[in-house]
Amino acid sequence: MTATQQRDGIAAALSAYAIWGLVPIFFKQLGGVPALEIIAHRVVWSLLLVGGFLAARGALGPVWHHALNPRTLAHAALAAALVMSNWLIFVWAVNADRILETSLGYFITPLLTIVLGVIVLHERLRSRQWAAVLLAVVGVTLETWRIGGLPWVSLGLAATFGSYGLLRKQLPVDAAGGLFLETACAAPAALAYLLWLGGSGSFGQAAATDALLIASGPVTAIPLLLFAIGARRLPLATMGFLQYLAPSLSFGVAILFYAEPMNATRLLAFAAIWTGLALYTVDLLWQRR
Numbered sequence: 001m002t003a004t005q006q007r008d009g010i011a012a013a014l015s016a017y018a019i020w021g022l023v024p025i026f027f028k029q030l031g032g033v034p035a036l037e038i039i040a041h042r043v044v045w046s047l048l049l050v051g052g053f054l055a056a057r058g059a060l061g062p063v064w065h066h067a068l069n070p071r072t073l074a075h076a077a078l079a080a081a082l083v084m085s086n087w088l089i090f091v092w093a094v095n096a097d098r099i100l101e102t103s104l105g106y107f108i109t110p111l112l113t114i115v116l117g118v119i120v121l122h123e124r125l126r127s128r129q130w131a132a133v134l135l136a137v138v139g140v141t142l143e144t145w146r147i148g149g150l151p152w153v154s155l156g157l158a159a160t161f162g163s164y165g166l167l168r169k170q171l172p173v174d175a176a177g178g179l180f181l182e183t184a185c186a187a188p189a190a191l192a193y194l195l196w197l198g199g200s201g202s203f204g205q206a207a208a209t210d211a212l213l214i215a216s217g218p219v220t221a222i223p224l225l226l227f228a229i230g231a232r233r234l235p236l237a238t239m240g241f242l243q244y245l246a247p248s249l250s251f252g253v254a255i256l257f258y259a260e261p262m263n264a265t266r267l268l269a270f271a272a273i274w275t276g277l278a279l280y281t282v283d284l285l286w287q288r289r
Contacts, residue, residue, distance in 0.1 A: 009233025013242050016226035019219070021249025024094045024102070025257065026219055030212050033202040035092040036193070038216060039084060041203065043190040045217025047183040050176055053225070063177040067184075072171065076181040079167045084186050086160040087220075093153045099254035100262070104143065105157030106247040107273045110280060111136040112162040120166060128283040135276030142269035175228030179221060244277060 030038055054060045066072045093102050111133055117123040125133070143151045171178050194201060202209055230242075251270075254260040 005233050009230045012226045013230025013234060014245065016223040016230060017242055017245040018249065019223040020246040022253065023219060024099045024250055024253050027091050027094045030209070031095045033209065033213070035088055035095065037197065037201055038091050038213070039088050040190040040193045041213040042087060042216040042220050043084070043183050043186045044194070045214055046179065046220045047187050049217045049221045050180045050183065054176055054180055059177065063173060063180055066173050066177070067181060075167060075171050076178070077185040079164055079171065079178070080182040080185040082160050082164040082167065083182060086157060086164060089153060089156045089160065097258065097260060098153055099250055099258060100260045101151060101153040102157055103247040103250040103254060104151065104270065104273065105154035106161070106250070107244070107270070107277060108136055108140065108154060108158040109162050110243065111276055112158045113165060116162055116166050126283060128279050132276040132279040132283070135272045135279070139269045139272035139276070142265055142272065146265040146269065175224050179224055
């Protein structure tokens with residue numbers, strides 16, 4: 001791989017993670033729209049955008065070929081259910097002033113992925129990985145104690161996205177093709193819901209809201225396509241390190257823009273997760289060497 005390709009890969013990956021980290025600001029502008037309606041629009045406009053992108057590249061044929069395989073289609077449908085659940089929890093939490101909980105969820109995700117590897121793929125953990133997972137458990141326990149119950153937003157985001165990532169690896173299509181299949185599986189339900197809403201929905205009530213709902217398609221699809229470029233051109237360890245940019249930016253947005261509360265117990269919970277992630281990153285780099 002040339003230095004130019006690696007530089008382009010880093011730029012693409014950083015752009016994807018930056019968009020994902022700052023996207024709470026976008027969804028805050030849709031605070032008056034129910035989360036389920038936002039997700040329905042997100043599905044429809046993403047499908048149209050990605051479908052157009054694939055058609056322009058002449059890449060719809062291979063995706064259609066994969067869609068004819070019942071097993072692949074079933075995997076895509078399950079992946080769609082997981083990623084739509086993830087989007088729904090995320091958008092609801094952002095507009096319920098719980099961005100810090102979404103940040104914690106995406107910090108936990110890489111460590112939960114390790115646990116899923118043990119449970120589903122019967123992988124063996126190295127000592128540093130065990131330590132990272134235990135620190136994540138400490139962080140979640142502290143957050144549970146702080147709020148007096150399970151941090152379901154954080155755990156829900158981590159569980160759905162971690163499971164989605166594991167399932168997505170089994171789909172024999174690239175990021176754009178996979179997103180097209182997933183949104184195509186979800187589109188009938190999304191369209192039915194929007195048609196059921198009809199005039200009582202938010203679309204068509206104000207030009208600014210309409211523009212934001214349409215823009216939810218590019219906001220969804222563009223970072224995924226950038227991520228795919230980065231993933232193809234960079235080592236796994238590099239992508240693993242860069243992924244922390246997104247929840248770090250969300251953390252900053254929550255504190256600096258929206259003044260979400262941060263006390264000592266919550267800071268200790270984040271610190272435990274951050275330490276676990278540091279160990280996880282060191283382990284990735286060690287294994288690469």
